[in-house]
Amino acid sequence: MKGKLDHLAIIMDGNGRWAQMRGLERTAGHKAGAAAAIKAAECASEHGIRFLTLYCFSTENWKRPTGEVSFLMGLFSSEFRNHISEIKDKGFRVLHLGRREGLPSSVLSTIDEAVAATAGNKGLTVQLAINYGGEDELERAIRKALESGETAFDHTVISRYLDNPEVPPPDFIVRSGGEKRLSGFLLYQSSYAEIGFYDKLWPDWDENMIESIISDFHKRDRRFGGLS
Ligand code: IPE
Ligand code: IPE
Numbered sequence: 001m002k003g004k005l006d007h008l009a010i011i012m013d014g015n016g017r018w019a020q021m022r023g024l025e026r027t028a029g030h031k032a033g034a035a036a037a038i039k040a041a042e043c044a045s046e047h048g049i050r051f052l053t054l055y056c057f058s059t060e061n062w063k064r065p066t067g068e069v070s071f072l073m074g075l076f077s078s079e080f081r082n083h084i085s086e087i088k089d090k091g092f093r094v095l096h097l098g099r100r101e102g103l104p105s106s107v108l109s110t111i112d113e114a115v116a117a118t119a120g121n122k123g124l125t126v127q128l129a130i131n132y133g134g135e136d137e138l139e140r141a142i143r144k145a146l147e148s149g150e151t152a153f154d155h156t157v158i159s160r161y162l163d164n165p166e167v168p169p170p171d172f173i174v175r176s177g178g179e180k181r182l183s184g185f186l187l188y189q190s191s192y193a194e195i196g197f198y199d200k201l202w203p204d205w206d207e208n209m210i211e212s213i214i215s216d217f218h219k220r221d222r223r224f225g226g227l228s
C-alpha cells in the first residue's frame with residue numbers, strides 16, 4: 001500500500017560534527033542547523049506535507065556542556081522569537097512536544113508566544129520537540145490518565161494523553177548524520193512509521209535533500225501487517 005506522506009519527522013543530527021569539520025565551535029553547527037530547519041519546513045509545506053516534527057533537544061541532551069546547552073536554549077528563545085511573525089505569515093502552526101518542566105522561562109514564553117500567534121493557522125503544523133523523550137512523554141501520559149481517573153489503558157486512551165493527541169503518527173522518520181537509532185524519538189507513535197537513515201549532516205540538508213527523501217518514502221511498500 002502506498003500512502004501519503006502526511007507527517008514527516010526529522011531527527012536533526014550532525015550539527016556538532018558539521019562545525020568541527022570546519023574548525024568551528026559546535027555551536028556554529030547549531031546555528032546552521034536552525035537555518036536548515038527553516039528551509040526544511042518551507043520545503044515540506046510546498047510539498048503538501050501537513051505535519052513536520054523536528055527533534056531539537058532531547059531529555060538526555062542536558063548532559064552536554066553548560067555552554068552548549070545555554071547556546072541551544074538561546075536559539076529556542078531569542079533566535080526563535082525573531083522568526084515568529086514570519087512563521088505566522090507563512091501560515092504555519094507551531095506546537096511544542098516535550099516536557100515543560102526544566103526548560104528556562106525564556107524558552108517557555110517564546111514557545112507559548114509562537115503557539116498562540118499561530119494557533120489559527122491552517123498550513124503546515126510544526127511540532128518542535130524540545131526537552132523531548134519518548135519514555136518521558138509516555139510516563140507523563142500515563143500519569144495524566146491516572147489523574148483523570150482512567151482505568152483502561154488501551155491504545156485509544158494512551159493516545160489521548162500524549163502531548164499533542166490531535167497530531168497523527170509519523171509516516172516517515174528520517175535521521176541525518178549517519179547514526180542508526182531513534183534516540184528516544186516518538187517511541188509510541190513510531191510503531192508503523194517508515195524509517196530512513198541518511199549520512200548527510202543536518203546543516204547540509206537543503207530543498208534537494210528533502211525532495212530526495214520524499215521520493216524515497218514513495219518507494220516504500222507499507223503493509224501495516226497486511227499483504228500488499
Ligand atoms: C544535533 O546535532 C542537535 C542536538 C542534539 C541538539 P548534534 O549536536 O548531536 O551533532 P553531532 O551528532 O554531535 O555531530
Ligand atoms: C538526538 O541526537 C537528539 C536530537 C537530534 C535533538 P543526539 O546526538 O542527542 O543522539 P545520540 O546521543 O547520538 O543518540
Ligand code: MG
Nearest residue numbers: 013014015177
Ligand atoms: Mg548527535
